[in-house]
Amino acid sequence: MSNNDLPAHLHRLGLTPEEAEIYLAMLRTGHTTAADLAGHLGWRPKEAVQAITRLTELGLAAGGAPDGSEATPVDPAIAFDHLAHARSAELQLAHTAAINAYRDYRRSVSPQARNDLVEVVTGTQITERILHIEGAAESEVLRFDSPPYHIPASANPTEVRNLERGVEYRVVYSKSAVQNHSYYTSNIQPCVAAGENARVLPTVPVKLTIFDRRLAIVSMSFVEAEVNDSLLLVRPSSLLSALTGLFETSWRSAFPMHCSNRVPSALRPIQARILELLGAGVTDDTIADLLGISRRTLSRNLEQLNSKAGTDTRFQLALHAARNGWM
Numbered sequence: 059m060s061n062n063d064l065p066a067h068l069h070r071l072g073l074t075p076e077e078a079e080i081y082l083a084m085l086r087t088g089h090t091t092a093a094d095l096a097g098h099l100g101w102r103p104k105e106a107v108q109a110i111t112r113l114t115e116l117g118l119a120a121g122g123a124p125d126g127s128e129a130t131p132v133d134p135a136i137a138f139d140h141l142a143h144a145r146s147a148e149l150q151l152a153h154t155a156a157i158n159a160y161r162d163y164r165r166s167v168s169p170q171a172r173n174d175l176v177e178v179v180t181g182t183q184i185t186e187r188i189l190h191i192e193g194a195a196e197s198e199v200l201r202f203d204s205p206p207y208h209i210p211a212s213a214n215p216t217e218v219r220n221l222e223r224g225v226e227y228r229v230v231y232s233k234s235a236v237q238n239h240s241y242y243t244s245n246i247q248p249c250v251a252a253g254e255n256a257r258v259l260p261t262v263p264v265k266l267t268i269f270d271r272r273l274a275i276v277s278m279s280f281v282e283a284e285v286n287d288s289l290l291l292v293r294p295s296s297l298l299s300a301l302t303g304l305f306e307t308s309w310r311s312a313f314p315m316h317c318s319n320r321v322p323s324a325l326r327p328i329q330a331r332i333l334e335l336l337g338a339g340v341t342d343d344t345i346a347d348l349l350g351i352s353r354r355t356l357s358r359n360l361e362q363l364n365s366k367a368g369t370d371t372r373f374q375l376a377l378h379a380a381r382n383g384w385m
Contacts, residue, residue, distance in 0.1 A: 071141040073116075080109040081118055081131065089130040116141070177291040184289055188275065191291075192216050195225050195269045200305045202262035204232035205241075206278075212244045218252045227254040230305070230312045232262045236335070237344050250315065257312035266301060274301050313380070322366065322384070329359050333384060336376045 068078035083095055096106040110129040113119040117137035119129040179187050192199070193216050221227060227249070236242055236258055250256050265277035274292040292298050315334050325333075328349065335345045346356045364370060367378040378384075 070145070071138060072145055073141075076105070077109050077112055080106060081113055084113075084119060084129060084131040089128070092127045092129070175293050175295040175297065177293075178288055179291060180288040184287075187291070188289075189216060191269055191273065191275065192220070192267075195220055197224075197270055198226045199228075199270075200266075200268040200302070200309075201227070201229045202232075202264060202266040202305065202308070203229050203235050204262050204265055205234055205238065212240070214245055214249060217249050217254070221249070221253040228309060229254055229256050230262055230308055231256060231258045231315065233258060233260050233340060236315075237340050239344075239347055242348055246315075256315040257309060258315050259308060259312045263304060263308065264301075266305065268298075268302055268305060271298075271302055274298050276301070313376075325363075325366070326359075329363055332356065332359055332363065333376070333379050336372055336379075342372075 064082065065075070065078045068081065069075065073081065079099065080095055083099060084090060087094070087098070092106040092110055093103050095101070095110070096103045099106070107127060110119060110121065110127075114121045114129065117140065118132065118134055120132050121129055199217075199220070217227060229249070231246065236246065246256065266274060268274045272294055274290075276290040276292060278288065292301065328351070331349055332345060335348060340348075342353065342356060346353050349356070360372065360375070364375055367375050369375045369378050
C-alpha cells in the first residue's frame with residue numbers, strides 16, 4: 059500500500075478529511091504547533107486546534123499544551139484497533155437496520171411476498187444470487203450435487219477460495235455428476251484436492267445447497283428445469299430444518315469418494331483413484347475415461363487390487379475397502 063492510499067483508509071476508519079490531512083502532516087513534521095500546521099496547510103489556527111484536539115481524543119496524537127496548540131503523533135496501533143472495532147459495530151447496526159427495513163417492506167409493500175420463508179428466483183437473477191450467497195458463506199456449506207447446473211459445469215473458484223479461508227464443504231454427488239468427465243476433472247477433482255469432503259450416491263433426493271444452516275437453495279431437476287427454470291431460497295424454518303436433516307441422513311449413507319489414511323501403502327496412486335471411483339458406482343468405461351487409461355490397464359490394476367484384498371469381483375473389492383477403512 060502506498061502513502062497515497064492512506065487518506066482513503068483513514069476515512070474508512072472514521073476520520074474526517076481534515077483530521078486525516080492534519081494527521082498525515084504531523085507524521086511528516088513530528089512535534090509541532092497548531093500555528094505551524096495551520097500555516098503549512100493554509101488553515102485557520104482555530105481549525106488546526108480543533109483537529110488536533112480530536113486526534114488527541116482518538117489517541118492518535120499527544121497534546122503538548124492544555125489548549126491543544128501543540129501535538130506529537132503517537133503509535134496508532136491501539137487507536138486504530140479501537141476505530142476498527144467501532145466501525146465494525148456501526149456496520150453491524152447498519153446490517154441489522156437494513157434487514158429490519160427490508161422485512162418491513164416485505165410485510166407492508168411487496169404484494170407477492172407475505173411469507174419471508176421461501177423466495178422464488180428466476181431468469182437472469184439465478185446465477186448472480188448463487189454466486190453472491192456462496193461467496194458470503196462463513197463456516198459450512200452442505201450440498202447435493204447433480205445436473206443440470208445453473209452455473210456452467212466447470213471450475214468453482216468460489217468454493218476453492220472459501221475452502222482456503224476455512225469454510226467446510228460436505229458434498230454428496232450423484233453418480234451422473236461423477237460420470238460427467240469434464241465436470242469431474244474441472245470441478246470435482248480440484249474441489250476435493252482443496253479440502254472438500256465428498257461422497258456419492260446413485261441419485262440424490264433433490265438439488266440442494268445449505269449455507270451456514272441459515273439459508274438453502276433448492277434447484278430444479280432435469281424435468282422441472284425444462285418447464286420452469288427457477289430456484290427456491292429457503293430461510294430459517296421447519297422446512298430448512300427438514301432439508302438439513304435430509305442431507306445429514308443421506309451423508310451418513312453415502313459412499314466416500316476419497317481414500318482414508320488407512321489405505322495400504324503398497325497401493326499406487328492410480329489404484330487409490332480406481333477405488334474411489336469404484337465406490338462412486340461408475341462403470342469401468344467411465345473409470346478408464348476419467349483416469350485417462352485404457353481398459354486393459356484398468357483391468358490389470360483391478361486384478362492387482364483384488365489380489366491384495368483377497369476378493370474376486372469389483373463389488374467385493376469395494377465392500378472390502380469400505381469395511382477395512384480404506385475409504
